[in-house]
Each structure stands twice: as C-alpha cells, then as structure tokens.
Amino acid sequence: MPPDPASEARFSPDYATARERFLTAAEGRAARVASHPIEARGPKGEELAVDTAYLGPEAPERLLAVSSGVHGVEGYAGSALQLQLLEAQLDGLSLPADTGLLLVHAVNPHGFAWRRRVNERNVDLNRNFLSHPDDHVANPSYEGLFDAINPTRLDEETDQRSREKLLGFAGEHGFGELQRVLTCGQYVHARGMQFGGHDAEASNAILRRIAAEDTRGAGRIAWVDVHTGLGPYGIPEMITECPTDHPAYRLGKAWYGDSAKSTQAGESVSAKLNGVMEHGLEESLPGDCELVAYTAEFGTYDGLRVFWAMRADNWLAAHGEEDTEKGQEIKRELVEVFRPDDPEWRAKVLVEGARVVEQTRRGLLS
Numbered sequence: 001m002p003p004d005p006a007s008e009a010r011f012s013p014d015y016a017t018a019r020e021r022f023l024t025a026a027e028g029r030a031a032r033v034a035s036h037p038i039e040a041r042g043p044k045g046e047e048l049a050v051d052t053a054y055l056g057p058e059a060p061e062r063l064l065a066v067s068s069g070v071h072g073v074e075g076y077a078g079s080a081l082q083l084q085l086l087e088a089q090l091d092g093l094s095l096p097a098d099t100g101l102l103l104v105h106a107v108n109p110h111g112f113a114w115r116r117r118v119n120e121r122n123v124d125l126n127r128n129f130l131s132h133p134d135d136h137v138a139n140p141s142y143e144g145l146f147d148a149i150n151p152t153r154l155d156e157e158t159d160q161r162s163r164e165k166l167l168g169f170a171g172e173h174g175f176g177e178l179q180r181v182l183t184c185g186q187y188v189h190a191r192g193m194q195f196g197g198h199d200a201e202a203s204n205a206i207l208r209r210i211a212a213e214d215t216r217g218a219g220r221i222a223w224v225d226v227h228t229g230l231g232p233y234g235i236p237e238m239i240t241e242c243p244t245d246h247p248a249y250r251l252g253k254a255w256y257g258d259s260a261k262s263t264q265a266g267e268s269v270s271a272k273l274n275g276v277m278e279h280g281l282e283e284s285l286p287g288d289c290e291l292v293a294y295t296a297e298f299g300t301y302d303g304l305r306v307f308w309a310m311r312a313d314n315w316l317a318a319h320g321e322e323d324t325e326k327g328q329e330i331k332r333e334l335v336e337v338f339r340p341d342d343p344e345w346r347a348k349v350l351v352e353g354a355r356v357v358e359q360t361r362r363g364l365l366s
Helices: 015-028 072-087 109-113 140-144 156-173 175-183 202-214 247-259 277-284 303-319 325-338 343-365
Strands: 032-041 047-055 062-067 099-105 220-233 236-240 260-262 290-299
Touching (some): 015 032, 015 047, 015 072, 015 109, 032 109, 047 109, 047 202, 062 072, 072 099, 072 109, 099 202, 140 156, 140 175, 156 175, 202 277, 220 236, 220 325, 220 343, 236 343, 247 290, 247 343, 277 290, 290 343
Parallel strands (some): 062 099, 062 220, 220 290
Antiparallel strands (some): 032 047, 236 290
8 A cells, every 4th residue: 555645744753743643643543542651751851651542342353453662763663654554544454343453652652752772771672571680691792892882982993993893703703693792682781782671661561561451352463563774775574583383483474475584593684682572472461362473674774884873872871962963963863774864765664564564464364
C-alpha cells in the first residue's frame, strides 16, 4: 500500500508531537487508549508515557501488535508507521471480528523525547529484559576496548586512536566478533555504551504488564517491533532471536520470505543480543500462547557511521554539554543516523512498513 500524499507529515518533529498525534488518531478510531507514565519528565517538563491503543474484541483469539521507540530516538519511524496504520491502512486491513490490534507507542519515551537511544538511566532497554543480576553476561573483550568505546575526550586524536584499536581487534578476531562485543550488551559500566542495566527498568515493567494484560488472553500473537539503523537504506530486515529450528523462525520465513533472519544463525545484520524485548514478551505471556515476535529493522547509513554517532552521544551524556555547538551537532547527527532527513527514505519506510503489517496480518490469520 503506497502512502497517501500526506505521508511525509506522518514523521513527527519530536516526541511530544508524535504522542499527541498518536493519541488523537487512536481516539478518532474509538480505540481503547491507556497511558503508562514514567517518573522522568521531558525537555519542557512534560509527562512522558508509554501509550497503548487497542481495537477489537475484548477477548480476541488472535492479536496483531506493533510497538515503537524501544530505542528512543529510533521512535520517529515506528510512530509514523503507527500513525499511518491508524489514519489510513486500518480501513483496508480487514481484521476478522475475533482478531485484535494493539499499538504500543514509545516504549522508551525518555529516549524519544531527549533524542537518545537509551533511557533516563543510560540503559539500552533492548538489553534489559533478563533476570537481574543472575543472567548478566560477561563481556571481557568490551573491557579491553573500553577506552576506545567510551573515551573521556572527543577529538580527532582520540578518535584516531579509537579507530586503530577497534580495527586492530577486528583484524585479529573478525568484524563479526567486533560487532558482537560492541552491541550484545554489558552490565558493569552504567555510563558506558550498551549498558543493559543493573535491574529491571520502569519501561521494562510497563511493557511486561502490557503484554500480560493488554493482549487480552489472545492465544496467538504476532508482534512487530520497529527499529532503524542497520541494513539497506529504507528496507526492513525482519529479525528474530530464535534459532532456525524454532516454530517462530519457520513461520517468519513463511510470512516474510528471505527478509526473515535469525541472529542465532548468524544471518542477520544484527549480532546476537542479550536481554532483548522478545524475551520479556515470552516471559509475560501464558505458556500456551503462540508468539511470533520480529524486529522490523529499517536500514539507514553505514554501520560505522551509526556506531560513531552513538559513541559521540554517549560521550556527550557522560562528559559534555548538550547546550553547546558541539553538543547540538552531536544530537543532529544522532537523529540523522536513525531518522534520515530524506523524503525518499521516509516514503520508503512507510511503503515497506505497510507491507510488513499486511504480511504479518496474513500470517497471523493463516
């Protein structure tokens, strides 16, 4: 389904606008809306919340769920897709009377509002869904690369030393292993990149509650979580943490074709990660519920550029000042690598995103 002429406008300029538009569109559809505020506030002191909209029967047999903003600043695309779904795509989606639709907007509202990928405690929420501290996974190579990943200064000389150290590691162990070390998560350094937290974060608890209660006892659930950053420009890779012998992987292949990839099989643009949201969903749902959960990862720029932007933003939070020319430059680059200022990319995301929703609907009903 191509986007309508107003598709460019569906990308909101900030979290507050995105939230207002989501709630307005949901209410316009007579959806059952719920808001789950967090303690932290936004840049103008505004409330921050995980919002949900539900359409369908009170006791659905099947449920289609779409979530956005687990990685805060990545929320622009997911919010736009949810808005498109409510404003336009829903009319042609043809969900049966026994099937519900659940939209979860801005799982990490603080990161979305403050233009960060992480939350108010510097936690990557998509590394936080595990048992704390029992399931914390050691990442010894991260320790060896710590200074290159988390420098106390950000200048040309420091960046060059960091590049040499990271490339040296890749030369010895391979780029795949470097990606794993940099992205799988760490549970030691609270101010470091890819910190998975010391305990369960507020958004973690909220999402688990949403999964347990707002899915309304559905026996079969298809859940799409929207992300941006990795892979071909504007094209979604459908990522699962399941191995290739898992039923959810086989169903994903049937639904999404070659775009369905498993991190455990080494097929994906993403490394295998620890503490992902998918695990939190599984743990929150009844054991007899059939869950098919996939990350829709829409590509933007080269992975090195994305990493460098994240590294600079982490430095800014730990050592810099946002209200400076350098701070604002870092923020602009971070937004750019996760939401390119390019109408063609945005249009492609909306077209491809609508296709993913339709593929998921067909699979869920099959």
